[in-house]
Every structure is written in structure tokens, then in C-alpha cells.
Amino acid sequence: MWRREPIPGARLVCVSSFAAATYSGMLPGTLSGQYPPGKLEIDLRSLAHAARAELVVEPALSVDMESRTVRFEKHEPVPFDVLSVGAGSVPNRAGIDVSAGAWVPIKPMQTFLMRLYERLQELSRRGREELRVLVIGGGVGGMEISLCLPAYLRRVLGETSHAIAIVDAGERIGGGLAPPALRRAEALLAVRGVEVITGNRITRIEDREAVCADGRRIAADLVVLAAGAAPPPLVENMTLPKDLRGFLLTRDTLQSTGSTEVFAVGDSGTLAGAAVPKAGVYAVRQGPVLWRNIGALVRGESLSSYEPQHDFLRLLNTGDGKALMDYKGWSAHARWCWRLKDYLDSRFMARFRVTRG
Ligand SMILES: Cc1cc2nc3c(=O)[nH]c(=O)nc-3n(C[C@H](O)[C@H](O)[C@H](O)COP(=O)(O)OP(=O)(O)OC[C@H]3O[C@@H](n4cnc5c(N)ncnc54)[C@H](O)[C@@H]3O)c2cc1C
Incomplete structure (x- = not known):
């Protein structure tokens, strides 16, 4: 979406532990030999390049909420105005x-x-x-x-x-x-x-x-x-409000209940007051709302609500x-x-x- 419509004046930095993202829906098919191993991977370098985004391929170690920076072992700290955490679960x-x-x-x-x-x-x-x-x-x-x-x-x-x-x-x-x-x-x-x-x-x-x-x-x-599903170490180390399992609590705008500048999506986030399973279909549906809301926050407009679907096709x-x-x-x-x-x-x-x- 950033590729189609970048937010004017904003710089997008993507952080991933690996240069590829994997699609869990295809992992069983890869085991059974229905797909070659590479088929479940998304090449993040090409994707970031096409979107003119910077890609840091290193695990983010921690988020310092006071200085608004993401810290790494080797890479220099990355400052942010708006942060979206989608580090999944373990x-x-x-x-x-x-x-x-x-x-x-x-x-x-x-x-x-x-x-x-x-x-x-x-x-x-x-x-x-x-x-x-x-x-x-x-x-x-x-x-x-x-x-x-x-x-x-x-x-x-x-x-x-x-x-x-x-x-x-x-x-x-x-x-x-x-x-x-x-x-x-x-x-x-x-x-x-x-x-x-x-x-x-x-x-x-x-x-x-x-x-x-x-x-x-x-x-x-x-x-x-x-x-x-348990929170990944990055989420575990964050100082924002969490649910009982340790995932980041969010409002229906997908913003952390403890910070308007931090969004938490997919398995890493838990919508306060809603019983939503940790499943990829919810992560995917949150994408467009996250996109709209990051833009709205930057422009000072009002944010949209994410409404989880009641059921999904398994x-x-x-x-x-x-x-x-x-x-x-x-x-x-x-x-x-x-x-x-x-x-x-x-x-x-x-x-x-x-x-x-
Ligand atoms: C075998 C299996 C099959 C599944 N099948 C389905 C299915 O058919 N349908 C369905 O809806 N759900 C399915 N799920 C659940 C689904 O995988 C998750 O709900 C979904 O992947 C969550 O998406 P996400 O973007 O939050 O996290 P992920 O897809 O896990 O992505 C998070 C990414 O963040 C990266 N990351 C983690 N920590 C850091 C860090 N510190 N710094 C930088 N990067 C980091 C990870 O490497 C990963 O690439 C399945 C799960 C499993 C295990």
C-alpha cells in the first residue's frame, strides 16, 4: 500500500529478523511436498525496494518509549514518530x-x-x-x-x-x-x-x-x-499495557492502550474487550485499517475502528x-x-x- 500511495513527507523503515517472511498457511503443504520450500516465502528486500522503504534485516531487541527508538544488537537505533508492532507470536x-x-x-x-x-x-x-x-x-x-x-x-x-x-x-x-x-x-x-x-x-x-x-x-x-501462542521476546520486553498472556493491548483503532503512536497488529496485539483468536485471517484484515490509521495519525485526522469478523473459513x-x-x-x-x-x-x-x- 505504501508502494501505491506513500505518505507524503514520511519515511518508512521496515524491520524483520529475516530477509523473507513466511506464510504459515503454506507450511503444511511444503512439508507434504505440494509446494517447493521457497513458495511459502515472501521476499522482503524486493517488496521494500518496490515501496521505497528501508529494510533493516536484524531482530529488533527493544523499544525505548522515552527516546522513541527501536534498538538492535548491531544496527544503529532507529527513531520513530509512529511505530507498528507486528512481530507475531511464538x-x-x-x-x-x-x-x-x-x-x-x-x-x-x-x-x-x-x-x-x-x-x-x-x-x-x-x-x-x-x-x-x-x-x-x-x-x-x-x-x-x-x-x-x-x-x-x-x-x-x-x-x-x-x-x-x-x-x-x-x-x-x-x-x-x-x-x-x-x-x-x-x-x-x-x-x-x-x-x-x-x-x-x-x-x-x-x-x-x-x-x-x-x-x-x-x-x-x-x-x-x-x-x-505466546508473545515474542520483543513484545515481552515492551513497557506498554498487555493482556494476561503478555500481548500488547490495543483499542479498536489498533493503537496501544498506552500510547497513541504505537500500533500493535496480528498475533502481537490483543483488542481490549474482544475475544479474537490468534489467527492470520485477523492479521490480514487489520492491514487496511492499520494503513488508514497510520496515515490519519500523521495527518492529524480521526482514526477508523477495526471490527473483527465473527467467524472465518478454516x-x-x-x-x-x-x-x-x-x-x-x-x-x-x-x-x-x-x-x-x-x-x-x-x-x-x-x-x-x-x-x-
Ligand atoms: C503451522 C501453522 C499453520 C497456520 N495456519 C493458519 C491458517 O491456515 N489460517 C490462519 O488464519 N492462521 C494460521 N496460523 C496462524 C498464523 O500463522 C498467525 O496468526 C499469523 O501468522 C499472524 O500474523 P502476524 O503478522 O501477526 O505474525 P507472523 O506471520 O508470525 O509475522 C511476524 C514476523 O515478525 C518477525 N519478527 C518477530 N520478532 C521480531 C523482531 N524482534 N524483530 C524483527 N522481526 C521480528 C518474524 O520473523 C515474522 O516474520 C497458522 C500457524 C501455524 C503455526
Whole structure:
């Protein structure tokens, strides 16, 4: 949007830990081999170049609200008049003590495939008859990963047999899915041999075992952490008002409740008084409101309100050429659902493809 209509007299500085942004909607399809690895990446250098924006490729360490600067380890501090924080979320690792390198957190997503590959290589060097995979977190992300991972394991390890289990602290998996879709998802996981352990919390990860809160030990050569959403370190370190989980609290204009100059969007922000799940569809819908409001703030005009939608279409890649759809309590598991998902995801990604001129 900045490319089409830059704000006169304003300088845009974008900050990202990596030169690419990843689209989570395509990660399961990349695991299952439906997409080549690069397909889920957005090239931020080209995008920034096209928008005449500066791009700092380094994690922002902290935000100093007094001097209005963003600080880095190496890059010089970047001053701001208006700041938008969209640093996403990280898997919730609360209370999990990791004594060995068996685990592969899903974030940063930019390095997930590389870390997964390295762990599998390490395991195959050590040799073992059956690979035991544990996915921590039975939300839709954890379910998709469990269903799409087998194809990836076959590509990397050949026909080594594997067993996958999901463990979730809640009484049921599939956070947010309506009952008909959840029943289908559970049946599908059972057919694919994915064991589902609910009502138990992992407290420790050892080299080839995970330990539950009740003392149960689960054999695990590879542990994928896809549990819940917690604030990323940058957000954790910020001194602005937060919700109970530590995300930045915002008004309906997406401005922090503690500063009119700071916006917080996507997973990093929580709209005060609204129960909005941490899902990409909300982040995407906030984009145009954020854009309008940054411009309005700079021009001294009144700001617009963001109104979250009540429901949204969920399409889970089930790794078999089909997707599981959940929409307004209606569900289907079919090839046409996958084609719809592929169409929507590819159309979304096409918006960010720019050729350098
Ligand atoms: C496997 C999986 C599948 C999912 N599928 C769906 C789906 O189908 N539909 C859906 O609606 N939601 C889905 N989600 C949820 C969705 O990914 C998030 O809600 C969405 O990405 C949030 O967007 P965001 O822009 O807030 O954060 P992100 O997309 O996470 O982007 C934040 C960016 O900030 C960068 N960053 C973080 N910290 C810093 C820092 N200190 N300095 C600089 N840069 C930083 C990160 O590297 C990242 O690139 C899925 C999640 C997972 C894990």
C-alpha cells in the first residue's frame, strides 16, 4: 500500500529478523511436498525496494518509549514518530524444561525446515529402526503438521518407519474447530495412526524422551513444538499495557492502550474487550485499517475502528490431496477443499510478489 500511495513527507523503515517472511498457511503443504520450500516465502528486500522503504534485516531487541527508538544488537537505533508492532507470536513453551536438543519449535518459521532437516540428519546418523515424533500442541497447526509430516519424513529418511503422537494440555484437541469438523479431524488422525494424548502437559524434554506433568514418559526422537501462542521476546520486553498472556493491548483503532503512536497488529496485539483468536485471517484484515490509521495519525485526522469478523473459513491441509473445511459449523473433507485452499493461499501470496525493476 505504501508502494501505491506513500505518505507524503514520511519515511518508512521496515524491520524483520529475516530477509523473507513466511506464510504459515503454506507450511503444511511444503512439508507434504505440494509446494517447493521457497513458495511459502515472501521476499522482503524486493517488496521494500518496490515501496521505497528501508529494510533493516536484524531482530529488533527493544523499544525505548522515552527516546522513541527501536534498538538492535548491531544496527544503529532507529527513531520513530509512529511505530507498528507486528512481530507475531511464538509457541508457548511455558514450564517446559529442555535438557537436550531434541526439539524443533515451529518458530521462527523461516528456519523451521532447516532445523527439522538437521535434526532428522542427526537422528539418521545415530541410526534407529523407528522414528518417534511428538507434536506438542493439538491446535489446527499441530494437527496439520502431524498429517503432513509423514511425506516429509519419507522424503528425508526414505522408508524408515515412524510413529507420530500429539500431546495437548486441554481436554480436546482442535482449538476453535466446530464439533463436526473436529470429529472428522479426530477420525482422520486415528486412521493415519496419530496417537492423541490430551489432558497432559509436557514438562521436560530429554534426548529421546518427553516427560509429562503426571510423570508419564513418552518416547520421542523428534519433538515439534506447536503449542499455543505466546508473545515474542520483543513484545515481552515492551513497557506498554498487555493482556494476561503478555500481548500488547490495543483499542479498536489498533493503537496501544498506552500510547497513541504505537500500533500493535496480528498475533502481537490483543483488542481490549474482544475475544479474537490468534489467527492470520485477523492479521490480514487489520492491514487496511492499520494503513488508514497510520496515515490519519500523521495527518492529524480521526482514526477508523477495526471490527473483527465473527467467524472465518478454516481449511486444514490433510496431506492427502484433500483439505478439511470448517465454516459456520459446516464441515467437509474433500479434494475440492484443497483446491480452494490452494487457490486462496496462492492468490494471497501473489499479492506480495514483485519483480525488481
Ligand atoms: C503451522 C501453522 C499453520 C497456520 N495456519 C493458519 C491458517 O491456515 N489460517 C490462519 O488464519 N492462521 C494460521 N496460523 C496462524 C498464523 O500463522 C498467525 O496468526 C499469523 O501468522 C499472524 O500474523 P502476524 O503478522 O501477526 O505474525 P507472523 O506471520 O508470525 O509475522 C511476524 C514476523 O515478525 C518477525 N519478527 C518477530 N520478532 C521480531 C523482531 N524482534 N524483530 C524483527 N522481526 C521480528 C518474524 O520473523 C515474522 O516474520 C497458522 C500457524 C501455524 C503455526
